[in-house]
Amino acid sequence: MMDTTASDPADPGTRQYDLGALSGAARAPLPARPALLDLDRGALAAFLGDEPRFRTDQVWNAINTKGQSPDQISSIPLRLRSRLAEEFPPALTPVTEQRSGDGRTTKWLFELNGGAQVETVLMRYRDRATVCVSSQAGCAMACSFCATGQAGFERHLTVAEILEQVHRAKDAASPQRLSNIVFMGMGEPLANLERLFTAIERITTDIGIGSRKITVSTVGLVPAMERFADANGQVGLAVSLHAANDDLRSELVPLNRRYPINELIQACQMVRDKTGRRVSFEWAMIGGVNDRDRDANELIGLARKADAHVNLIPLNSTPGYPTTGSSPQQVKHFAGVLRRAGVNVTIRSTMGDDIDAACGQLANRGATT
C-alpha cells in the first residue's frame, strides 16, 4: 500500500507554528491509509501499474474533475473499480445533513477516518453558491467567542478530506454552479498550510474554480501569511481581526499575544504589496465589547493602514461565551461610522442560523476563523 499521507511529526503546520503550545497536541491521528483524492498523479500512475497509460488520465479526471467515487467511474473495467474501492477508503462519511427553513443553506456533519467530525456549509444565493470548508477537526486557536475554539484541536484535515467537501457541495448545488469557496469552517487554514496549498491547486486546476473566487481566512498566523502571499497570488485573504487594540484582541483571539496587531498589520501590507489584492478584516460584532464608536475609530485607523476592506459579521450566540451579538441597529450604526470615514465596509448576511450553520456556530451541538 502506498503511503502518500504525511504523518503528524513531519507536519509543517504543527512544527512551525507550535500549535501544541496553544492547546495540547492533536488528539486524533491522521488516517493510516490515504483516500483516492490524497494521491498525486505520480502515485495514481504507480498504483495503476500495468494498466494502459491512458488510464491515469481517465481515473484522475473522474475523481478530481468530476468528483466520482470508484463505483461511479463507468468508463473503467469493473475489476479496476473494485480494486480502487478496496484499496482506498472514502475520505468522508456523512453523519447528518440539515437544511435551513428557507432551503438556501445546507450543513453536513461528516465523520473522518479515525472518528473525528467536521462540518461543511453550502450557501445558495441568487447569483452564486458558496461552500464554507473546514480545514481542521477542531481548532487550536481557542478564540473565546467561537464554538470550534471552545472544543479544542483534534487534527489537521488531509487533502482528500478538504477536497471531498468541495466535491460534495458542488454536487449538492447542481444545477447551480458552485462558484465560490471560503476556508472559514472549522480550523485555522494557515496552520494546515501544505495541504491547503495542494487542495487549492487542485480546486483551480481540476475543479475549475478560479483563485479569485477562493478566500482563506486566518486569525493572524503571521509567518504563514508570507508563504501564503508567495504561493497563492490571487486567492483572497480574510483576517479575523475582531478587535483593534492588543488588550481586547488578546482576550478574544489568544494568538494575538504571539503576533500582536502591529505585526499583523505589517503582514497585511506585505500581502497587499505582493499580491495586489487587499485583505479583508473580519469583525464579529459583539454587543458592548467591540461595537462601540471608539472601537470603530480604532478600526478605521487599522483599515486605512492596511488598505483593508471590512466585513462585519453579526455574531451568533455560542454556549461558552456569555455575551451576545450586537443588535441589527448597532451593526448598521457601526458600519455607518466606518463608511463616513471612507472605509469600504459590508455587513455579512446571516444564513443558516436556524441549523447552527452561521458564523461561530460550527461544532456547537462544531466555527469560523
Ligand code: SF4
Ligand atoms: S474563530 Fe477560527 S481560528 Fe478562532 S477558534 Fe474559531 S475556528 Fe479557530
